[in-house]
Amino acid sequence: MRFIVLRRKTIPRYHTWISTAISLILGILVYLFITILVGRSPLEVLVNIARSFISPSIVKDFFVLIAMGCALLISFKAALWNIGGEGQFYIATIPGILLTLFIFNPRHNPAPAPLVILLVALTGTIMGAFWAFIAALFRAYLKIDEVPVTLILNYVAYYILNYLIFGPFKGRYVYGYLRTDEIPEIYRLNVRVHLPMRGDPLQVALQNLTVQLAYYIALLVLAVLIYVFTWWFFKHCRIGLYTKIHGSNPSYLQAVGVSVNHIILLTMTISGALIGLTGSIYLLSELGRIPYEIERQTAGYGYLAILVSWLSLLDLKMIPFSAYIVSALRNAGIALQVAGLGGVEQSLLLIGAILLTYSITRFLVEYEVRFEW
Amino acid sequence: MSSKVLSTSANISSAESVENVILSARNISKSFPGPVIALDRVSLDLYAGEILALLGENGSGKSTFVKILYGIYTPDHGEILMKTGRILERVTINSPADAMSKGILMVSQVPQLISKLTVAENMALTLTSLRIHGVKSLTSIKKILKIISEESEKIGIKIDPNEKVYNLTYTQKQLVEILRAMIVNAKILLLDEALTYLPLLERRKLYQALLKLKEQGGSIVIITHKISEAMEISNRIAVLRAGKIVGVVNTWETTIDQVRVMMFGEERSKQISYVKVQTINPRGEPRIIIRNLHVEDDYGREIVRGVNLTIHAGEVVGIAGISGNGQRELLESIVGLRKIKSGDIYVDNVNVKRSGVKNIRELGVSFIPDRLLEHGISPEESIVENIAACTVRNGINIPWGLIEEISRELINSYQIIAPSTKTPVKYLSGGNILKTIVAREIENAKKALIACNPTRTLDEVSAIYVRRRIREKAVNENLAVLIASEDLDEVLMVSDIIYVMNTGRLYGPLTPEAPCEDIEKLMVM
Numbered sequence: 032m033r034f035i036v037l038r039r040k041t042i043p044r045y046h047t048w049i050s051t052a053i054s055l056i057l058g059i060l061v062y063l064f065i066t067i068l069v070g071r072s073p074l075e076v077l078v079n080i081a082r083s084f085i086s087p088s089i090v091k092d093f094f095v096l097i098a099m100g101c102a103l104l105i106s107f108k109a110a111l112w113n114i115g116g117e118g119q120f121y122i123a124t125i126p127g128i129l130l131t132l133f134i135f136n137p138r139h140n141p142a143p144a145p146l147v148i149l150l151v152a153l154t155g156t157i158m159g160a161f162w163a164f165i166a167a168l169f170r171a172y173l174k175i176d177e178v179p180v181t182l183i184l185n186y187v188a189y190y191i192l193n194y195l196i197f198g199p200f201k202g203r204y205v206y207g208y209l210r211t212d213e214i215p216e217i218y219r220l221n222v223r224v225h226l227p228m229r230g231d232p233l234q235v236a237l238q239n240l241t242v243q244l245a246y247y248i249a250l251l252v253l254a255v256l257i258y259v260f261t262w263w264f265f266k267h268c269r270i271g272l273y274t275k276i277h278g279s280n281p282s283y284l285q286a287v288g289v290s291v292n293h294i295i296l297l298t299m300t301i302s303g304a305l306i307g308l309t310g311s312i313y314l315l316s317e318l319g320r321i322p323y324e325i326e327r328q329t330a331g332y333g334y335l336a337i338l339v340s341w342l343s344l345l346d347l348k349m350i351p352f353s354a355y356i357v358s359a360l361r362n363a364g365i366a367l368q369v370a371g372l373g374g375v376e377q378s379l380l381l382i383g384a385i386l387l388t389y390s391i392t393r394f395l396v397e398y399e400v401r402f403e404w
Numbered sequence: 405m406s407s408k409v410l411s412t413s414a415n416i417s418s419a420e421s422v423e424n425v426i427l428s429a430r431n432i433s434k435s436f437p438g439p440v441i442a443l444d445r446v447s448l449d450l451y452a453g454e455i456l457a458l459l460g461e462n463g464s465g466k467s468t469f470v471k472i473l474y475g476i477y478t479p480d481h482g483e484i485l486m487k488t489g490r491i492l493e494r495v496t497i498n499s500p501a502d503a504m505s506k507g508i509l510m511v512s513q514v515p516q517l518i519s520k521l522t523v524a525e526n527m528a529l530t531l532t533s534l535r536i537h538g539v540k541s542l543t544s545i546k547k548i549l550k551i552i553s554e555e556s557e558k559i560g561i562k563i564d565p566n567e568k569v570y571n572l573t574y575t576q577k578q579l580v581e582i583l584r585a586m587i588v589n590a591k592i593l594l595l596d597e598a599l600t601y602l603p604l605l606e607r608r609k610l611y612q613a614l615l616k617l618k619e620q621g622g623s624i625v626i627i628t629h630k631i632s633e634a635m636e637i638s639n640r641i642a643v644l645r646a647g648k649i650v651g652v653v654n655t656w657e658t659t660i661d662q663v664r665v666m667m668f669g670e671e672r673s674k675q676i677s678y679v680k681v682q683t684i685n686p687r688g689e690p691r692i693i694i695r696n697l698h699v700e701d702d703y704g705r706e707i708v709r710g711v712n713l714t715i716h717a718g719e720v721v722g723i724a725g726i727s728g729n730g731q732r733e734l735l736e737s738i739v740g741l742r743k744i745k746s747g748d749i750y751v752d753n754v755n756v757k758r759s760g761v762k763n764i765r766e767l768g769v770s771f772i773p774d775r776l777l778e779h780g781i782s783p784e785e786s787i788v789e790n791i792a793a794c795t796v797r798n799g800i801n802i803p804w805g806l807i808e809e810i811s812r813e814l815i816n817s818y819q820i821i822a823p824s825t826k827t828p829v830k831y832l833s834g835g836n837i838l839k840t841i842v843a844r845e846i847e848n849a850k851k852a853l854i855a856c857n858p859t860r861t862l863d864e865v866s867a868i869y870v871r872r873r874i875r876e877k878a879v880n881e882n883l884a885v886l887i888a889s890e891d892l893d894e895v896l897m898v899s900d901i902i903y904v905m906n907t908g909r910l911y912g913p914l915t916p917e918a919p920c921e922d923i924e925k926l927m928v929m
Binding site: 035037276282287288290 | 480760766773778799
């Protein structure tokens with residue numbers, strides 16, 4: 032028997048969407064099969080997963096993952112594997128805490144809120160950029176792979192934050208908890224809408240969605256802005272083109288007179304800057320304060336965003352779709368835990384099953400497999 | 405399971421007996437994403453003891469065809485039959501190793517040898533993987549040395565088996581490849597532009613080796629862009645156009661002009677003219693000056709040894725020489741891609757010794773590299789993106805409208821075969837990739853053009869057009885041009901002044917009227 036793999040000459044229209052949808056369904060079926068094997072009710076599990084896909088509670092994760100997925104896409108397109116989203120995200124919260132709780136604390140040194148918010152965003156962006164820049168320097172000038180460096184920097188960021196929360200950033204109004212004080216309300220970016228939450232389930236769901244969208248309006252604006260920026264960067268910007276070429280053939284860049292090292296530094300810095308910006312807006316929108324130990328409190332956005340970026344096959348159009356899937360699956364995992372249908376491994380198992388079927392369907396979209404006897 | 409099929413006369417494209425068919429390719433089709441149809445139901449028979457020349461313009465499917473025979477590509481449709489005893493048996497060729505085990509070997513333009521190993525060690529790798537001549541492990545080196553010495557004596561090739569491959573000349577490397585074919589008892593040898601650009605004397609040495617293989621009943625397929633080479637060595641000529649066989653003729657029954665018409669059609673073959681664009685300007689001011697240049701190769705050996713050269717505006721300087729004598733390194737150092745050990749390079753009186761590629765390009769210097777896939781293109785990006793990366797040097801936004809227009813013009817004028825400007829370059833044929841690079845660099849050049857083998861894989865019509873454009877640019881736009889080419893005919897055709905590069909040194913200047921034999925002697929001395 033002969034096993035032949037051939038690249039398809041024509042790839043079906045809307046293949047990305049179709050293959051993702053098929054792999055999603057197949058992945059859930061695989062997961063259900065496993066749950067049946069361990070003696071759980073597949074129907075109950077399925078209902079919980081389905082609910083997560085239409086739950087308004089995923090909007091926060093959805094917006095954050097779009098923003099961070101785009102940021103990582105920029106470095107991944109350049110074949111620069113920025114695994115340090117976590118570190119860049121959380122290190123960017125340091126200047127935010129410093130500005131809102133210490134320098135411009137309204138109790139003793141009030142300042143115009145828009146100015147402080149702008150400063151928080153700006154310094155967060157710089158901090159995230161700086162964190163990625165360190166790894167880029169190692170990569171560009173010492174030829175040290177960026178994967179271990181960005182990964183290690185995640186832990187350095189965690190420990191710096193933990194040290195600060197334990198020491199200089201330790202709150203005074205925290206009732207004995209180890210965390211920073213709450214960021215003053217005037218600097219927060221949430222819009223609180225109060226709706227009656229009455230009517231049929233659809234009406235309640237819509238009201239709930241409205242409340243969530245209003246509350247995370249800053250994250251929504253951020254996601255849109257970063258998405259548009261990323262589109263412009265790859266579509267129209269010269270550096271964006273160089274970034275893509277770096278991912279394909281850096282020697283060509285060198286031959287046309289573009290400094291490969293500069294592109295490494297620029298790409299990683301831009302990626303880190305966007306993650307830093309997301310981290311600072313997340314601080315003002317969701318976190319409100321930073322608890323000790325930070326690594327146990329995080330949603331793992333830095334790592335989930337890697338999944339988002341990969342699931343999109345580095346295709347910007349697919350980022351919102353993969354961000355939606357990943358945020359829904361993360362919430363499904365939590366819902367399954369809450370419903371007593373398993374532990375924390377549920378989300379991992381579910382995501383793993385979908386990734387498996389996704390990899391297979393993606394392969395089959397691009398390649399034809401033949402058996403010849 | 406393989407099916408056994410008796411060869412029928414319907415598949416035979418010559419009057420020769422069916423009995424002599426050694427390999428039969430039937431209805432072979434192959435497409436690539438894009439969609440690019442490389443081969444469309446190609447049927448071709450190969451006879452024992454013949455040399456078949458496979459000709460065609462760029463993108464006609466020649467390389468795809470031999471790559472299918474060598475197991476690099478799998479055909480979409482069709483079958484390959486090989487002679488086993490007296491019958492033709494259907495075979496599947498899964499990989500080059502599989503092809504070798506069936507007695508099919510390919511030698512391409514770039515020698516497929518590991519430079520850091522000796523000739524014997526390279527040979528050992530092949531023999532152990534095929535487990536022939538009783539060589540089962542790499543430790544059987546004494547046995548391998550004996551085999552090499554016996555086989556090379558048989559066909560009159562003199563090679564020191566203990567020599568490291570990087571110390572061999574290009575011709576010697578190609579000889580080692582042919583020797584390898586002999587040692588593994590190749591029944592079919594596929595030569596993809598392997599000998600085309602060797603000097604005639606060197607080429608004839610290799611022809612002798614090929615004739616030995618032929619006498620032993622082996623078959624040889626030669627791909628070449630030079631019809632004269634096909635006429636000299638082959639028994640039959642098969643011509644491919646747009647993925648289809650347009651004709652198979654006995655070499656002794658045809659003429660160069662008839663083959664040209666088969667390759668390009670009546671209309672395009674009329675464009676073939678070897679009239680040189682004459683220099684009308686008086687020699688301009690010195691544009692590039694090279695003083696006592698020393699450059700090292702990738703292994704840290706001095707490969708350019710004290711080169712002095714001046715190229716004036718409006719002048720084309722050609723460097724002839726066999727590949728591997730320092731031409732590539734010399735050209736790369738001029739454009740800043742390679743570090744200079746010592747010496748100076750001036751462009752318009754500016755010392756660019758440490759300027760870097762960016763500054764040298766900004767001085768108006770264009771570069772057609774030797775390593776096309778490394779320095780010439782980004783394969784994942786489209787034609788228009790590749791052109792933009794080289795053309796747009798300032799500003800944040802890329803003026804896509806303008807770049808699109810430039811790209812379309814280049815595609816039209818250089819007859820690049822591509823579905824659109826948005827097609828990723830990786831889907832183009834080798835010749836069309838070269839055309840894309842050459843078009844971009846020639847038309848971008850403002851002050852100087854540094855080119856390495858600018859027409860190496862181009863068909864005759866395209867090569868003539870490129871050479872004419874280079875001369876027009878030099879003459880009409882006062883460009884200083886330096887061309888290093890393995891193709892002596894090209895150097896003679898395009899240059900005002902000729903140098904020969906041998907073991908890192910430049911010999912000359914000579915005029916294009918100098919006897920060819922004198923130039924070839926300098927190339928191989």
